[in-house]
Amino acid sequence: MALSAKHYRWTWHFRSPPAALWPLVSNTDRFNRDCGLPPFEVRKHAEGEPAPELGVRRLRSVYLGIVGEWEEREFEWVQPLRFAVQRSFTQGPLASMVQSCELAPNDRGGTRLAYEMRIVPRNLLGAAIVPIAVGVRMRRAAGRVLMRYDEAAQRGSAIPDQGRPPSMAALTRRRLAPIASRLATEERQPGSLVERLCGFISSADDLSASKIRPYALADAWGASRRETLDLFLNATRAGMLDLSWEVLCPHCRGSRHGGPSLESVRSQAHCDSCGIDFTINFDQSVELTFSPNPNVRQVARLQYCVGGPQVTPHVVAQKRLGPGECLFIAMSYPQGRYRIRTQGSDIQHAFRVERDGQASVTIRIEPGPAPSTEPAIAPDGVLTIQTADGAGRMVVIERVAWTDQSVSAAAVTSRQTFRDLFSREILRQGERISVGAMTIVFTDLKNSTRLYREIGDAPAFGRVLDHFAMLKAAVSEGGGAVIKTMGDAVMATFTEPVAALRAMRRAQARLARADGGLEPLALKCSIHRGPCLAISQNEHLDYFGTTVNVCSRLCSLSTGADIVVTGQVLADADVAATFVDPALGLAATRDASPLRGMGDAPFEFWRVAGPAF
Secondary structure (H helix, E strand, C coil): CCCCCEEEEEEEEECCCHHHHHHHHCCHHHHHHHCCCCCEEECCCCCCCCCCCCCCEEEEEEECCEEEEEEECCCEEECCCEEEEEEEEEECCEEEEEEEEEEEECCCCCEEEEEEEEEEECCHHHHHHHHHHHHHHHHHHHHHHHHHHHHHHHCCCCCCCCCCCHHHHHHHHHHHHHHHHHHHHCCCCCHHHHHHHHHHHHHCCHHHHCCECHHHHHHHHCCCHHHHHHHHHHHHHCCCEEEEEEEECCCCCCEEEEECCHHHCCCEEEECCCCEEEECECCCCEEEEEEECCCCCCCCCCECCCCCHHHCCCEEEEEEECCCCEEEEECCCCCEEEEEEECCCCCEEEEEEEEEEEEEEEEEECCCCCCCCCCEEEEEEEEEEEECCCCCEEEEEEECCCCCCCCEHHHHCCCHHHHHHCCCCCCCCCCCEEEEEEEEEEEEECCHHHHHHHHCHHHHHHHHHHHHHHHHHHHHHCCCEEEEEECCEEEEEECCHHHHHHHHHHHHHHHHCCHHHCCCCCEEEEEEEEEEEEEEECCEEEEECHHHHHHHHHHCCCCCCCEEECHHHHCCHHHHHHHHCCCCCCEEEEEEECCCCCCCCCEEEEEEECCCC
């Protein structure tokens, strides 16, 4: 007997505009939890069972004592206006369910929000429980939760208030107290940041505490990102936090793998959602996150929704288009580069949103190579996407820029604090992970052989050790890390070229000062930026490749009064700005010379001279 579908549509009016409500409402993992829905588990693919379609997940949960299993298609959405998801049940009292949410601006600057559910019962039990579970309980819960989200959006918060029960928070506080005291006194971490971190660990709900991003908290606190990351690293070493290395898919950017050690990271990975294999790189594919140590606080890592727009917030729109179907999107997104991709394909179409762009742009999705041009569309223009062949497909529109609130493996492994506290964090032996862009520094003491001859081995060796300590301090102050020493030479890494240039000019200036009647020292230095490979060597994390080799050979061309840099360093916007500022007094002189072991052709470089800045 076929049962009729149940249709529910609820409408609310809120004070916050759609753009402010969207990050809260579209976080379906949190929304389902807050509404009292049960967590789910992912059903593993059984041997002999037909594999689901690409992008379809098989899930299972228990609600009101009733087991339900279903296949869930990818969410579809357009920021910040609507999202929807479809579920087909294989077990339980329901046959299918479609949920959708629409946000529209109202005349008073707020939002008219409509939440809709279409449910087809499988049997009489389903027909009996849906009016109560959905028509009454879900409507009340959704209204209460959305009201709280509106209040949070009015405060400018991306996380609604829902602290832990006072008794549990007090117990966590007591466990944190001795660790916090050691961090503030012995490790000399900022007391105010330590207190804020303890407050967050004590009161945050499990969803927020299970995956903590240091930069996101630093931004919310108005604190220094560098100080906050150093605190997290020290807190991990002290037993307050645990760290995890998350591998991110380059397309959907969802976390596909994770482990407590770099040894768990492999150079190749697979994303089931996108149906692609991809190569790992340190600067975009590996993110460091944190969670409370279980001895401090137990965090339940439960999932209440596997998809949803906030899993991949860089995706501004995602929709399955049928053959010849069109998608029209009004451009209300920030200026910058965007790309359009289709599931299971490497073909991408790029476009830009910029002030002088066209009022209307049409992009056709069809077989063959993508066009080399990037059309520009105005911020208030209309983008039309059309499937031009006979195939239907999921179309994804995403911002090209990655979030700057993620702590990448490239960034953290270039921090001296990390190298000091986690020197045993290395890759699996033989594994090589690419780093798309790393700033490499080489230094060497000028005339160190003469120094040993003139003042004797012991005094000269003491001065060399002092120079190493000074260099390490200068590198650490600049946000970099010393990778290794080789005789009198040092190799260091930075994430930003301007930080390397600033740190090395200061180091040269400090060594050139004749303190205590000692003879001044001259430090030869070179800086290069480019791709390299991360490896484990001599039980430490190391880097090698052409970028490293070029920088090493350039160091010998420095006079000790200048820094030899490459065109890649000078091309950096922040570095270029230092030469425009006349107050800094920096100058770059072009030069060229063959590099040892790299052919006879002259290699172009620049000599940077001027005061420390």
